[in-house]
Amino acid sequence: MLESRVIRKLAVRLLPVLIVGYFIAIIDRANLGVAALTMNADLGISAAAFGVAASVFFVPYVLLEVPSNLALQRFGARWWIARIMVTWGILSAAHVLVWDVPSLYVARALLGAAEAGFFPGVIFYLTLWFPSAYRGRIMAIFTAGIPVALIIGTPLSGLILEMEGALGLHGWQWVYLIEGLPAVVLGVLIPFLLPASPDKAKFLTAEERTWITDTLARERAEREAVDAGGHAGRGRAVLRTLFSPQVLMFALAYYGLTNLNGAVSTFLPQILQPFGLGTTETTFVAAIPYVFGLLGMLVLGRLADRPGLRAASIYVALGISFVGLVASALFDEPIIKLVALCVASVGVFGVLPTFWGLPTAIMTGAAAAGGIALINALGNLSSVVNPAVIGAIRESTGDFNGGLLWLAAMSVVAMIALAIILAVWKPTRSAAVPTTEKGARV
Numbered sequence: 001m002l003e004s005r006v007i008r009k010l011a012v013r014l015l016p017v018l019i020v021g022y023f024i025a026i027i028d029r030a031n032l033g034v035a036a037l038t039m040n041a042d043l044g045i046s047a048a049a050f051g052v053a054a055s056v057f058f059v060p061y062v063l064l065e066v067p068s069n070l071a072l073q074r075f076g077a078r079w080w081i082a083r084i085m086v087t088w089g090i091l092s093a094a095h096v097l098v099w100d101v102p103s104l105y106v107a108r109a110l111l112g113a114a115e116a117g118f119f120p121g122v123i124f125y126l127t128l129w130f131p132s133a134y135r136g137r138i139m140a141i142f143t144a145g146i147p148v149a150l151i152i153g154t155p156l157s158g159l160i161l162e163m164e165g166a167l168g169l170h171g172w173q174w175v176y177l178i179e180g181l182p183a184v185v186l187g188v189l190i191p192f193l194l195p196a197s198p199d200k201a202k203f204l205t206a207e208e209r210t211w212i213t214d215t216l217a218r219e220r221a222e223r224e225a226v227d228a229g230g231h232a233g234r235g236r237a238v239l240r241t242l243f244s245p246q247v248l249m250f251a252l253a254y255y256g257l258t259n260l261n262g263a264v265s266t267f268l269p270q271i272l273q274p275f276g277l278g279t280t281e282t283t284f285v286a287a288i289p290y291v292f293g294l295l296g297m298l299v300l301g302r303l304a305d306r307p308g309l310r311a312a313s314i315y316v317a318l319g320i321s322f323v324g325l326v327a328s329a330l331f332d333e334p335i336i337k338l339v340a341l342c343v344a345s346v347g348v349f350g351v352l353p354t355f356w357g358l359p360t361a362i363m364t365g366a367a368a369a370g371g372i373a374l375i376n377a378l379g380n381l382s383s384v385v386n387p388a389v390i391g392a393i394r395e396s397t398g399d400f401n402g403g404l405l406w407l408a409a410m411s412v413v414a415m416i417a418l419a420i421i422l423a424v425w426k427p428t429r430s431a432a433v434p435t436t437e438k439g440a441r442v
Contacts, residue, residue, distance in 0.1 A: 051391015
């Protein structure tokens with residue numbers, strides 16, 4: 001059937017490139033946690049200082065999210081995403097020059113400024129191609145790059161750490177250098193690998209282009225029709241969306257979610273380090289929870305696309321996160337703690353694709369670009385606060401258990417915010433079920 005064929009073509013043509021890009025982004029962001037296994041001792045970095053270093057990344061990242069995504073719409077998604085990747089790749093590799101705590105702070109801040117806008121930019125790009133009914137599973141496939149990157153990247157970084165002393169560099173310096181360069185290469189290729197828009201997609205037939213452009217146009221018209229001020233100017237629509245209570249409440253919910261995801265990937269190797277394993281063994285064990293995170297993403301992402309189950313899937317993910325995080329904080333026996341972290345990872349990673357299906361269902365055009373970016377930016381304030389809080393708790397208590405309980409509390413914050421959202425707003429039918437082929441699959 002036409003609909004299934006188009007969606008399948010779009011997924012095959014677009015997702016591999018975007019997934020690889022996100023894969024690289026996650027590795028370049030999370031390798032700080034693996035590098036810390038030896039870097040902290042080499043540079044004399046305390047637990048509290050490391051928490052600040054992890055936080056500093058997100059200060060410019062948050063401040064520049066909205067300007068970056070508005071620029072993306074102005075200059076074109078392909079070119080702006082390419083610019084982001086090239087600059088962040090160069091700055092990630094430049095971490096090889098770090099020599100003390102202040103220089104690490106500067107390097108992390110510059111990397112955050114470079115990467116700002118990438119994730120919301122890709123989300124916005126996907127809304128230009130996929131109807132609302134498919135975004136849950138598409139987001140699930142795309143964001144599967146997070147656990148896949150961590151499954152592969154964590155032990156890979158551990159192996160690179162074994163290059164200690166090669167060419168006079170520390171192992172952690174090789175981690176940054178080797179893992180930063182792929183972003184530059186892919187960034188140069190992005191404008192040639194990603195098409196600009198559905199109406200110009202040469203890999204689709206004329207009939208397929210007509211169907212996808214008409215479907216997306218109809219959805220935009222439906223969303224604009226429920227916008228009470230839809231007749232106002234474009235600039236007013238952007239401002240109205242940016243400062244709407246819905247967007248701000250979505251940002252609060254996302255604040256809770258990003259607390260979970262960011263902390264797990266940043267601190268997991270150090271949480272497992274007391275198990276008595278070597279550095280390389282620790283990074284391989286640290287990959288295990290991410291396997292369960294990938295499973296959670298795929299299962300919950302597909303569940304979210306079933307009529308009426310998007311909200312339920314989000315609550316299930318947050319509930320699983322809460323139970324796993326509390327259990328991992330209460331038990332210090334290595335096997336039980338690892339099992340609890342695996343349970344937590346199912347929800348921690350599974351909630352991401354299910355969440356993004358909601359805000360993308362109500363925003364269009366420049367308002368969508370700015371609104372998505374603002375949700376991502378304000379939500380990522382948690383990544384400014386959270387690592388510093390966990391680092392301080394670790395410094396004062398000697399373990400990460402208090403930090404894990406802090407994360408469990410953040411899942412409750414997200415649940416409350418989403419309950420408020422769903423009490424005053426319901427997704428349109430087009431956001432819940434496919435327009436013609438209800439059973440179509442990607």
